[in-house]
Amino acid sequence: MAKERIKVYVPAEAIAAQLRKDEKFFTGGSGCVYQIALGRKAGELQSVYNTSHKAICNWLHRFNAQGVEGLKDLPRNGRPSRLGDESKAKLKQVVLSSPMEQGSSSGTWTLVSEYIRIAFGIECRK
Numbered sequence: 001m002a003k004e005r006i007k008v009y010v011p012a013e014a015i016a017a018q019l020r021k022d023e024k025f026f027t028g029g030s031g032c033v034y035q036i037a038l039g040r041k042a043g044e045l046q047s048v049y050n051t052s053h054k055a056i057c058n059w060l061h062r063f064n065a066q067g068v069e070g071l072k073d074l075p076r077n078g079r080p081s082r083l084g085d086e087s088k089a090k091l092k093q094v095v096l097s098s099p100m101e102q103g104s105s106s107g108t109w110t111l112v113s114e115y116i117r118i119a120f121g122i123e124c125r126k
Helices: 012-021 028-037 042-048 053-071 085-096 112-120
Strands: none
Touching (some): 012 028, 012 053, 028 042, 028 053, 042 053
């Protein structure tokens, strides 16, 4: 038995109008939802949006349950920084300056992790 095709329960025109009205909803999810509303299949959109079928289904379920509010990116925590506020401010100053001003022979910042190791004694893992 084939899986039931996922659906959007709002007309494509209404989705397009909402996306034009509020730019914060321009995400990969909103594009997928709009394309599904136009009749495209989730399998076709996987390569277009470089994402999985599951992610597309999640976006559609969130949209159907919460509307465009469900498509907003939520804040993510991530790993805590090992640099304190003072070190972050110093690093920002350094990176915003020219690498040559900091004694580098290169005109580009290619070894920021090396600078962090030397200046702050913190190893950046890859």
